[in-house]
Amino acid sequence: xxxxxxxxxxxxxSINAGYNAVFRPGKLTVxxxxxxxxxxxxxxxxxxxxxxKVRLAEELGFSAIWLRDVPFNVPSFGDAGQTFDxxxxxxxxxxxxxxxxxxxxSIILPLxxxxxxxxxxxSVDQISGGRLILGVASGxxxxxxxxxxxxxxxxxxxxxxxxxxxxxxAEPYPQFxxxxxxISGDLDIFAQAERNKPAFTDNRLVSxxxxxxx
Numbered sequence: 001x002x003x004x005x006x007x008x009x010x011x012x013x014s015i016n017a018g019y020n021a022v023f024r025p026g027k028l029t030v031x032x033x034x035x036x037x038x039x040x041x042x043x044x045x046x047x048x049x050x051x052x053k054v055r056l057a058e059e060l061g062f063s064a065i066w067l068r069d070v071p072f073n074v075p076s077f078g079d080a081g082q083t084f085d086x087x088x089x090x091x092x093x094x095x096x097x098x099x100x101x102x103x104x105x106s107i108i109l110p111l112x113x114x115x116x117x118x119x120x121x122x123s124v125d126q127i128s129g130g131r132l133i134l135g136v137a138s139g140x141x142x143x144x145x146x147x148x149x150x151x152x153x154x155x156x157x158x159x160x161x162x163x164x165x166x167x168x169x170a171e172p173y174p175q176f177x178x179x180x181x182x183i184s185g186d187l188d189i190f191a192q193a194e195r196n197k198p199a200f201t202d203n204r205l206v207s208x209x210x211x212x213x214x
Contacts, residue, residue: 019101021063021064031103033066033067034068036054037053044080054096055097064101067102067103068106070141074144086107094124098129103134104132104135107134107137110139113181114161114166117162118166119190136159138156169189
């Protein structure tokens with residue numbers, strides 16, 4: 001996976017370490033999608049030596065490692081992704097690497113509650129030293145939706161509502177109402193200590209999420 005996107009004026013906003021490493025004006029950056037192996041004859045990868053391969057990618061200078069959100073192995077689709085839950089796996093990779101960007105392309109918003117997504121993303125960004133890029137999507141495997149009692153036909157609407165929930169939840173002690181839940185200003189999804197870290201100042205992490213999704 002690579003990026004050569006150029007912002008207006010030839011520069012990008014400084015968001016966090018991961019975003020800044022991948023989106024560089026006038027530069028082509030190259031990342032790898034996990035699993036880093038050939039599994040063309042089987043929808044499920046072996047994941048043998050997967051951490052060592054990610055470390056090697058970092059040593060060789062790749063800008064990013066990208067994971068996918070694949071809740072179920074759908075045999076007819078023919079690709080189970082990296083098999084591990086992306087947020088759990090990101091936690092592991094955060095502790096096993098030091099500089100490579102950790103990306104997800106993409107978390108399926110309609111199949112997860114936005115509060116869990118926001119908290120998990122914030123946690124990964126903090127423990128990794130600001131290396132997270134979180135892509136979001138509406139999903140493309142119809143078989144997964146009935147398993148979670150979610151309407152595949154309504155995924156676009158659910159995506160937009162989840163997107164907005166995450167944006168609003170990043171505010172200090174937010175107040176809003178949503179079909180996905182209401183917050184009345186008496187709780188905060190991010191601890192104040194976390195919010196004071198660079199990745200959360202002025203909602204920059206959420207701004208990155210929304211920019212990448214638009």
